Amino acid sequence: GSNTAWTWEHQAMTRARFVLGNEDLRARFDTVRQAVITAPRDAAALRQEITAMRQRVRAAHPVPAGQFDVKHSEGGMVDAEFAVQYLVLSQSADHPALQGNVGNIALLQRAEEASLLPPGVGRAAADAYRTLRQVQHRARLNEEPTRVPESELAAEQDAVRALWHAVFG
Numbered sequence: 001g002s003n004t005a006w007t008w009e010h011q012a013m014t015r016a017r018f019v020l021g022n023e024d025l026r027a028r029f030d031t032v033r034q035a036v037i038t039a040p041r042d043a044a045a046l047r048q049e050i051t052a053m054r055q056r057v058r059a060a061h062p063v064p065a066g067q068f069d070v071k072h073s074e075g076g077m078v079d080a081e082f083a084v085q086y087l088v089l090s091q092s093a094d095h096p097a098l099q100g101n102v103g104n105i106a107l108l109q110r111a112e113e114a115s116l117l118p119p120g121v122g123r124a125a126a127d128a129y130r131t132l133r134q135v136q137h138r139a140r141l142n143e144e145p146t147r148v149p150e151s152e153l154a155a156e157q158d159a160v161r162a163l164w165h166a167v168f169g
Contacts, residue, residue, distance in 0.1 A: 007049040010036055014088040017101045038093040046090055051168055054082050067147045070132045075157030080129045083167040087111050104129055117166050125163035128156035
């Protein structure tokens with residue numbers, strides 16, 4: 001059945017990767033990961049659980065008016081990540097190209113190539129995610145905030161919002 005706690009854990013499994021151990025353990029890990037991400041799911045219930053989780057995460061990270069947080073604001077990195085996680089969990093059984101842990105940028109491109117996203121939406125979101133991640137990395141390296149004026153990165157925000165709309169309506 002549907003369980004938000006399990007959905008959160010399954011979202012994490014879309015990004016999980018084996019990093020250390022013998023090949024037998026790697027094989028067991030890969031088998032479990034694939035079974036989890038390709039398990040049959042009620043797509044509507046999954047959509048509802050992930051969007052509710054996104055609302056909770058956003059509420060836990062408020063952003064002052066007039067500011068855009070590259071990770072937590074609407075149109076930010078977390079929106080793109082949750083959309084990718086939904087696509088992997090709901091579509092990877094039928095689209096094996098989504099099963100690999102190849103990163104959000106590649107998965108967005110693969111989702112578009114599989115016609116799971118309208119033409120241009122996956123690539124634009126992938127480019128936007130890349131830019132947002134660069135801004136985040138630069139800010140963290142310089143010990144600066146990851147917030148910018150809301151008017152900055154507008155094209156990136158729009159691309160991620162278009163992705164969100166294409167995936168979640």
